[in-house]
Amino acid sequence: MWLVIQDFPNYIPILMCLLALKTIVCQVTVTKSPLPLWNWECIEEKCLPLRATQVSKLQSLETCNMLCSSMQIWPQPTGIVSLSTTAVPLRANLVLLQNVDAPTGKVHELLQGAFSLFREDLRVMESEVRGFEEWRSLYLRIVVNGSGDPRMRLDTDESYSLALRPADEADLVGVLMADINAQSFCGARHAMETLSQLIWLDPYMGTLLILEAARIDDAPKFRYRGLLVDTAHNYFPISELMTNIDAMAASKLNTFHWHISDSQAFPLHTNRDPQLANYGAATPGDIYTPEDVRAVVRRARMRGIRVLIEIDAPAHVGHAWSWGPAAHKGELAFCLDVDNWTQYCSEPPCGQLNPHNTHVYDVFERLFLAILRLTGVEDIVHLGGNDISMRCWKEQFNNTKNETMRLWLHFTRTLLSRLEKRTGKLPNLIIFWMSHLGERFKADLRDYINHIGIQVRNVAWAQSYVSGIRTIMSHEDAWDLNTGSGAWYEENSGAPYNSWQRVYEHRPWVKHASGIVEGGEATVWSALLSEGNLIWRAWPRAAALAERLWTDRPEGATRPVHQRLDVHRSRLIARGIRPSPMWSMWCTHNTLTCG
Template identity: 55%
Template sequence: MKWCGEAVGRGSPAYFARVARLRRALLLLAAAACTAAALLYWRQQSDDRATRPLHSLYTGVEPEWTWVCRNERCERLPAAETSSLQSLPTCNMLCASTQLWPQPTGPVSLATAAVPVRASAFTLHIVTSPSGHVSDHLEDAFSLFLEDLKALEKNTISDKRSDIGPAHEVLVRISVNGSSDVRMLIDTDESYKLSLRPKRNTLVADITAHSFCGARHGLETLSQLIWLDPYAGSLLALEAATVEDAPRFRYRGLLLDTARNYFPVGEIVRTIDAMAACKLNTFHWHISDSQSFPLRLNSAPQLAQHGAYGPGAVYTTEEVRAIVRRARLRGIRVLIEVDAPAHVGRAWSWGPQAGLGQLAYCVEVEPWSAYCGEPPCGQLNPRNPHVYELLERIYAEIIQLTGVDDIFHLGGDEVSERCWSQYFNDTDPMDLWLDFTQRAMHVLERANGGKAPEMTLLWSSRLTRSPYLERLDTKKFGIQVWGASRWPESRAVLDAGFRSVISHVDVWYLDCGFGSWRDSSDGHCGPYRSWQQIYEHRPWVDESVGGMGQVGDGWRVEGGEACQWSEQLAAGGLDARVWPRTAALAERLWSDRAEGAAADVYLRLDTQRARLMARGVRAAPLWPRWCTHNPHACL
């Protein structure tokens, strides 16, 4: 260990030292020659403008920067000015900050020395595993881990400038002692311990966890201790590390709306990969709305037939399964939401021709502004038993496709009382809505083998306010609170004992701030929320700005979720809208550190953005590249 530390470490600059000494001598010579020449040249031209090009003196001189760690900060210098050549990523990894994202919640100790590694020289050894199923998943997750490393390795620019010696083998040993269920469940223990240490010419990484998901998080953290050194043209890994880690909140989500605009499967898979890189664990798939219904269910294919935008804008069950499979290996549950009873549209218009009566009312009715919040309108018919039969089949197929049976999302927001009043003037529409919700819950239980999911989410709405809230069962329902953070509803729901997932519209809605897409409104929600604002929102803390006020006893905040609604977003623009802002939320929910967007957070998030790009995610930059090159200088 000592030997390694000396040879490699303090580390990887030492690797470059010999080369650098030679380089230095050469550069000094060159610089001296240049200066002399320049002086001569300058004298010649002393009073007149330079007509002889400087160029002839300095051709072939390319920019080359080196970074040195001084006072726990990486400083950029021209390579010629120092004796060692160190790349920015290597300096960042070895200088002060952990560069981990999200920051672990337990003790962390990291070596300040690095060794070269190769993606092809990693091996997996499963030490203990509660089931073959878990072992299989560990192997597949390990393959994904290696794919990520290979993708990183591929970014190597060919001009290898330093020789850093032979790559170390890496042995990854995983022990899972606990659940034999590989799914991300509401009570899954996501904690893990990671230790990395050198053993002769091998690095040994030990990951212990109580679930497959925990072990996967350990692999994710391990991958963050490995980086590409562009000057060495090689992957480097810290030579030693220990990390103990567990999330602060157990529901850490991102919502994607694929109904307002359709997103191809590839974009969804990439989003899931990016979520995994940040240890988010819930992909909330708002798959249908009044605008479209792209999910082609075997149990109700008419919905997509009538509701999809077109033949190219459909998710087949095979595609959904592939997404679910990918997500599972990434430690993510796929929570499909078929919103009801409002936010439905032409997908439900085929009832009469199939002899089922009206499944929905107000579908695409005009003027729409009288019956819904945005065009087109549509609401299920709460008195038609066929609606519930269909819902039961939809719910059953969703549970079967996703394998998620402990959490479900019924939708349930923005019901137009006026739409229903036109057809049911004998009943208070709020009672209809409540009745609908109870019946939907009932068929959900039947669809789930007679058992209510542990938490069935509803969007906050008039129904989740008094006097209706009291009529909902706190044991069954959870509330996804999307009102503004200062609205009383967040408190009210929690005070009443409901589990809640927080998605405050004024902070965690990623679609806000892009103006209105219609003539007749003066703007969608706004303004745009920066990653810093997203990061600093801690509604569960007393003193927090924009918080919910005094924290109540027994509040059950399950976690939070960023919402990417897609009225003004389509394939191609997704990544830059969602990332890196959602990474900021991921750390808030995983680590929930008391400090806000401090300097360290900028630097680590900047590194995380580079990781996301290496995975093919088009994340937006945090700032000018100069600020990346000069950490702390822009703060």
């Protein structure tokens, strides 16, 4: 094979065949440029840097990381893994989808879309090509044997197997075959993600490289693996939400929990009830149209991710519900703009729905149906239920505490009965935020209890609500990715910063084994966060959560885990995603030294 190298940016290309690659014959066109500073050699499963002037053959850190360590896939697979220690050059335009065997036309269509995104990721990684004449081709064959529904659902089988090898056929010399077998579209998409992680850009050779052979069997431990993004306190553009979804897919998270509304803003525009956004959006430009939501959903679905839109209620509603009197609908919400807001809500402008106004339920019914049509998510619904103010309803209706409790139960039952009537059945999982009212679920919502799930934010309260109730762990003292910034309304306040190590080592199901744990979720609240900072704040810490929920190995944040996550961070950067750094560049260059 001929390697013609010209105009290298940082060094004189010399006669080189990477130590870890199969022996090849190279010819190099030499130009005058500085020699690279470092060469990396694999010694006892560590990539150690040596001055490039001290060696005759060059190997980049990226290639050493992929060929030296035993496992660079993130999250670590849960089944059998066999990876070769040889690599061959590849071009993105030589990656072809040879065959798709799918149970339905919709699955077939989405597999083709997911493959297009797979190749797009490779093109982003691929820099200017330098002189190879014998790149290998990669033929991908996909078989989905199970579900004909391409959506991510609670009962979706996300397992997959991936086999990568040189082609056996005599007429396919120089071709690699990748065979994917899965029980669902989402499983096949995860397999494509794993395959993409076996491909990297070698900056010294100026080409993509791919492992020559691999065998991987894999499946997640938990079926709900989420990341909440709050777009109500501050607005994020669709492009930033799309980038976040790409990062989620690269780490095999499967649920984008879109906390789209709160008392501060209601930016979702719907055709049936446009006044919610007209009254509730922060500015006329800070609105998500139905077309915006559909675009996010399309991207997420091709990435194997569900979009779960939460309309928080009955508290956290704000001015979006203040149009009732003008529309002759009566008071839809109470306690807006109260003087002493700390007595009614966690942040101004407060606001709590009127449980006696039937128009409230009419609007919510239309919202449910609109969100269902936009997202296609029918087996899960998130009804909020956080920070309900006993004082607000008590003052409006002159209630006792018990009567106010009954109002909340009346509100919840009415919502659920409306939802069941309009859709014909209850969702598999109806999620509420953990609250002081949660103790009433078992006693007063017995007929719904098999469908109810609690999203638990507080470790101290977890034991009370986990036992016997389906649970999503979302402990803010470990998995809130916005801690460490304090609170805007309190001087020197706020919980400590949750490092990636803390995120990774938190295993709440070990202590609360009596619960029915559906999975977990990290949260990104945006009161002190705005456009341009979402990815920096959430990543790579959200990737640490992703491996905890996918693999859940008992080990903590050891040096090898630190090094693997750093490699995954570099992978995100190569795809155009910009996470925050984990340590100094020196630590990246000196494997297993830091941490």
